[in-house]
Amino acid sequence: MSEPLESDPSLLVVVLDVNASAWSKSPLTVGNALQQMVIFINAYLALKPENNLVVLAANKRECKCLYPADRTTTIERDIRVYEQFRVVDATVLSGVQSMLSGAEAMVGDPNLGIEEGQTLMSRALSRALCHIHRVVEGTKSKVWSRMLVLSAADDAPREYISLMNTIFAAQRMGVLIDICKVFGGDSVFLQQAAEITGGNYLKVDTNGESMLQTLMFTCLADHYTREVLVAPTNETIDFRATCFCHKRVVDIGYVCSVCLSIFCELAPVCSTCQTKFSFRIARSESAQSNGVLKQSPKPAAATVAMSSLTLS
């Protein structure tokens, strides 16, 4: 991949998490956070006139593209604000408003397995990548794209595989994913997204006063600037796996050769794909020649269904 040039335009996809129930627990109100986000978006647009922007919003039930919108909303003219900013701001804010209010009105839940405080994050990221793909394919010159995710909700374990697929696709496309987690615990999935794609993972302090400053400092930089300036160091992420059977963090685990499920002890049958194992541990030759390990296979409860997969 070529080096980013100073003159290359960028594409930013902002993914907003507008899960009402998740935000209700947050000390930082959704309105306040959005205000700061809108200023950030304006700052991004101010950087380069060629800069391209897509804003997506997702909650528990749906994922919508707020900007560029399909319909041109009539916006009251406000002479104080630069035209370009106003269009974006108005569309984004009204879109979020309608999603926040619309979410409560809706009955029936098509997305089973997603709890109230969780968001369709992998759908939002997938669509974001589709947008990026389209813009990159449709432009002759090089466009450097990145993503900024404002996340409030918790991880949905169901989304692990799809989210990982998305992250790897982003990595292949050279898309940086910046994460701004507003409150609550660290999102393990999104942390990995930032780590694998080379983006930043930010955790906003409780009242969120410094959110804008942090965003401006870390997430505004384009690919070129990130080459020049020091990025804040992410905390070391533990890439160790959790076993499917007991949810224990394992150093050395056993992996089903067919479906790659991770187990902490030997089992006769893979609980995920029902493959019967031959009773021996496969080891590469050098390990056998070194004779480092002798372990007797012991039968284990293999009936635990794979309900979720988490990483510590």
Add this chain to the structure above:
Amino acid sequence: MAKGNKEPADDEDYIDIDDTGPGDLKGADGGYAWEEEYKRSWDVIQEDASGSIQSIVLGINDQLRHKRRVRDTEAIQRGIIRHVVLIIDQSENMNLRDLMPTRIQATLTMANAFIGEYFDQNPISQLSIIATKDGLAEKLTDLSGNPMDHLGALKDKANKDLAGEPSLQNALELAMHTLKRAPTHGSREVVCVIGSLTTCDPGDIAQTLEALKTAQVRVSMVHLAAEVHVFKRICKETGGVFYVAQNEDNMKDLLFENVPPPPIVSAKATSDMIQMGFPIKANNAEVPTPCVCHHELGFVGYICPRCKSKVCTLPTDCDVCGLPLVSAPHLARSYHHLFPEENFKEVVSGDMAVDSTCFGCGAVWAEPLVAAAAAAPDTSEPGGGGGGGGPGKYRCPRCKHDYCLECDIFIHETLHNCPGCV
């Protein structure tokens, strides 16, 4: 001593290069392709009402692209842990210039791309490269999971000299010897890129074929010139595929068919629990320490959980105790092979419109624009302007969302997620 067999022996054995491409040897009337009237590729192109050929060319391209990406999506067992030997012909035949700039250059470029793609899609698999020239076979790299080793070997000038005749038998024997070390739970595959029509072998290649079958090695081949009976037979009998490349692009497609893991067909393949280490990243060292893999000093590294030695990249095998070291994301990278996304179906005009725009990228459907732009009626594309269906619209059978062709291809080739289904 096996020889290139240019004429098919009988109708049973006749060669089926690629039943999708125009390379079918047998035409519709049952005769051989060369007996038919010569088909010119430009005959299919016809001007539309306004005298432009752009729309029809676009249409053909779209069809081709859509066809290319329609894949087998059944959830079948696939050998995720693969051991592949890449055999590259380095005989004098590779000096021909029918592929630009030369066969060998084109092959090496493709091989580079193949290696990158292979390790991207099969992070816990291994590869080895064997070259054959002067009737001998030479191992360029041993089985290893580090793409850098292989790319480096291909870059090495000394490995680019061409000489004499290739020896398929020697190369296959060497490959078999290499693959013997591979554990049984992983797949054993050989991928050959051959430009020569002959092979110069010391013994009976049929015996090698038997040995390959017993060792459950799957041999696939991409030939750069023409079909050779013995090559085809080896591929067929070991469960692999034999292709003849028509041009550089076609060659890439054919070679890259070997990138996704093949389905497990043999009942004899065993499944195992593989012991793997999940090392912790260590970057808090005060002084740089050497890694066991390259003996280079560095601050960052991964500590093998069993022997506590430091390696610098993942995934790899620990050089001290041999434990395969991976990180959880590496395993996750292979999941899309196990749970593939279903093929989207092209929306026909009768169907109800669900989305007003492409669900992926939000693009507005093309027809109204096209209809407005080209006022002249376009008879070649019925259903245009109906709003319901039309060309360039594909629907996911699970979530019933519509996508444009661009997103369809992107979703299946890169993303492996349908945004509507997740």
Add this chain to the structure above:
Amino acid sequence: MATQMGSEEEFKSTIAEYLESLPAQFCRRVFSNPAACLAIFRLLSTVGKHLVMSMLYLDSAIKLQDVYQWAKPDHQPLVRSKVHQLRKLQILTEERGNVSLSPVFREQLRNALTGGGDFSSFGIPFTGAVSGRVSKKWLASYANDRWEAILHFMVGHSADAEPPSESVRGILRMSRLMEDSAEGMKITNSGFQFLLQDPSSQVWTVLLQYLRLAEMQEMDVVEVLNFMFQLVSLQLGRPYSTEALTRNQQKMLAELCSFGLLYQDSVGAPQFYPTHLITSLSSGSASHSAPLSTSGSAATGRSAIPAASKGELAKPSDQGFIILETNCRVYAYTQSALQIAILNLFVHLVNRFPNFITGALTRDSVRRALSRGITADQIITFLTTHAHPQMQGRTPVLPITVTDQIRLWEQERNRLRPTAAYFYKDFGQKAEYERMFKYAQDIGVILWASNEKRQLVVTRQGHAKIAELVKSQRAAAAAAAAAAK
């Protein structure tokens, strides 16, 4: 914005340099306008912008050293130079080793982003009835006609058309793009260079000249500047009210209209329209690069993003039309007499057809251009930006053989280079010469030396040091001699 400026003095000064030259209190007044702050911000380099944004919402000053620490070790000098530039522009202020954004600038840039502050800074929209004929398309053709008429006038092909207004000619004369001669006005060498620039650089040049003119006429520069920045941030195709404009601004409005940068129905009309020539200044030189938008291919595209409309505005002459072959032949698909005249500056034209001309780059034709002060880089840039879409896809766009050849032709002319120097001769002893030679070699100031003749030519900078050395040695020798006695 104006990075491709030539070597002549007039062309070096960019708007940023002009701002740097303003005294501090002037700057503060310029900054008191959100539109101006935003426009100035957009003129900064990418790293500069990022430094400003990083500090925009910091309330307290931070240590200058800490700012340097933001850069990766390899890029420290770059960041230092950017910080220096920001300080020269008065955007950064330093106090006892701590830096912060200038308070006025910070407040107004924040206002620009959040929509607070002085409400008229982004122009007051005209609310009265407007005539329907002013569309974006119409404005574009109006502006292009006006602008090209001026360029035509410069290349002297407008004998039949009426010459531009007196104020336009005044600015052309003052900027020495043209000069008076016996047979009317004649284009100068810098005028030729001006022609080869991309439109946005040309517009900036004109605006800068206007600023100079304002200075000379003792108008309030800040007023002019603020109005200029306001114009730059206006929205294309919208009518704006002239009500709140001062007398000077009204005057400026009329003059910019004659350049085609703005449009007014009639002199003194209550509304005016900005054209794409001036609005594209804030949105970059988008006339050549394809506008970015989600409208990927034409078939499935849409124009939800306002910027997407720019592509439609580009006249055929604005798109690439030149094909350059490796054998130096040039094919240009154009009917525009202006473009042909410009090409004629450095291309040997061979055939002319109704919509197409052929020609070749020859040594003579390029040397003719070079002798007019046009640089090889300017020729290459012109050909690159106007390359036919068929050529645009390649990297590099132009055949490398041709670009090299043009540069070689330029170098041919630069065989002699004067350097101020000092000539040393008549060394008494060989040892003295060698000592001096070695010293001069060590500090790298030798231009020419001859060991046989014991002669030495050093640069002017080197002379001072060598003179010192000679002096100290003479003194040492004298002391030694005195001691020996």
